[in-house]
Amino acid sequence: MRVTEYLTATPEGIDKAAFLLKEGKLVSFGTETVYGLGALASSDKAVAGIFAAKGRPQFNPLISHFATAEQALVHASLSGKMKETAWTLAEAFWPGPLTLILPRAACSSISDLASAGLPTLALRVPKSETTLTLLRKVNAPIAAPSANRSGAVSPSTAAHVLASLDGRIDAVLDSGPCLVGVESTVLDLTQDIPIILRPGGITLEALTSVCGIVHQAQTLQEALPSSPGMLASHYAPSLPxxxxxxxxxxxxxxxxxxxxxxxxxxxxxxxxxxxxxxxxxxxxxxxxxxxxxxxxxxxxxxxxxxxxxxxxxxxxxxxxxxxxxxxxxxxx
Structure with missing residues (x-):
């Protein structure tokens, strides 16, 4: 069992958290939604550590976090209406509790393990000055699901994180209680009409006021294209x-x-x-x-x-x- 270091949101604490993330370690940090369990999204080994620490039963896609919309959207393959919609939403809601599902760009450095082998990525710019400072210092995509054991309640304080993951991660950066307390809204832009895969901190009404018609997934089946492993042979290589x-x-x-x-x-x-x-x-x-x-x-x-x-x-x-x-x- 590793020792989990408790860090405060001071310049020294943020610097240490950034150093650990760059070294491929696991660091929990607070966003405006919930505390995330962060690791370098470009490192297969670091991302695998997230799944191991959480006891996550499946390789579900992970949200990658960035300091700016420009840094996030360079990882997406955008053109036409999708490009216009993505930038409109980014300007309206980033930084903030909105995650966009977009096609992966060929140049993206994000690990296949972080995207669960899918051709799409989940991208977000969180609204928390401590987190944004941390992301600027790391200057790389940080994959971060909620910082709790799989199936447990999502954490909104550093104490919640330690109660669930103490001894399983390298550090927790205490940035105080989360202001929103529920996960980000996940919006899939790969369809003809945007579809909400997970309700969250940005409402349907807020989204429609910015980009027009938005659908909301009513059943699990509607969310399958951007969920891991739902097509039976999705992970199949060409060879049997x-x-x-x-x-x-x-x-x-x-x-x-x-x-x-x-x-x-x-x-x-x-x-x-x-x-x-x-x-x-x-x-x-x-x-x-x-x-x-x-x-x-x-x-x-x-x-x-x-x-x-x-x-x-x-x-x-x-x-x-x-x-x-x-x-x-x-x-x-």
Missing amino acids: VRLNAHHVEKDEALLAFGPPAPNATLVWNLSATENLEEAASRLFAGLRFLDAEGQKLGLKRIAVQPIPPRGLGVAIRDRLHRAAEPRPPKSV
């Missing part, structure tokens, strides 16, 4: 995936965990030491690598060694099962 493999065929690449099965032509080891946090951080990169290089070598499948169903192994297995689902037939 064979799970729980104890041997490797000649025409297979190998996604290993622990000692690799013998005779593999192409191997990506999630963790030679069977560390599930390391395995989570290397999952999406490994699938991409084996898919691309396996096709170059004329291989036909990706064999996956067994992953234990504990801790982050549950989330890893969930993603791999989705990757192994049969593909929908291609249209001709």
